Amino acid sequence: MAEQASEIKARFEAEGISIKEWSQNNGFNPRTVYAVIWGDIKAKRGIGHRIAVALGIKKLPLHADNTTRIS
Template sequence: MIKSITQVRDDFSQSGVSIAKWARDNNFSPDLVYRILKNNKVPQRGESHRIAVKLRIKEQKDMD
C-alpha cells in the first residue's frame, strides 16, 4: 500500500522512532530522508528513489 508523505511523517510521530534513527538503521543519509519528507515530491531516481520505496511512498518498479 502506497502512503502519502504526510502519512509517513505521522507514522514516525506515532511510533516514537526518529527519522534519523530509521535512516541510520536502513543505511540512508538522515539529511536525505529529511529532505524527501520535507519536499513533498516523490523522488524518481537514485538513492532518493530507494528511500521512497522503503518508506512506501513509491512502488518499486521492476527493471526488465
C-alpha cells in the same frame, strides 16, 4: 507535499522512532531522507528513489531489493 510529510512524520511517531533513527538503521543519510519527505529531492532515481520506496511514497519496483519499509 507538506500533507504527505505530516503523514509520514505521524507514522514515525506512532512507531516510536525518529526519522534520523530510521534513516541510520536503513543505511540512509538523515538529511537526504528529510529532503525526500519534504519534496526537496524529486526521488525519480538513485538514492532518493530508494528512500521514497522504503518510506512507502513510491511503489516497490519488481526488480528491487528488500529495503525495510515503515508502515
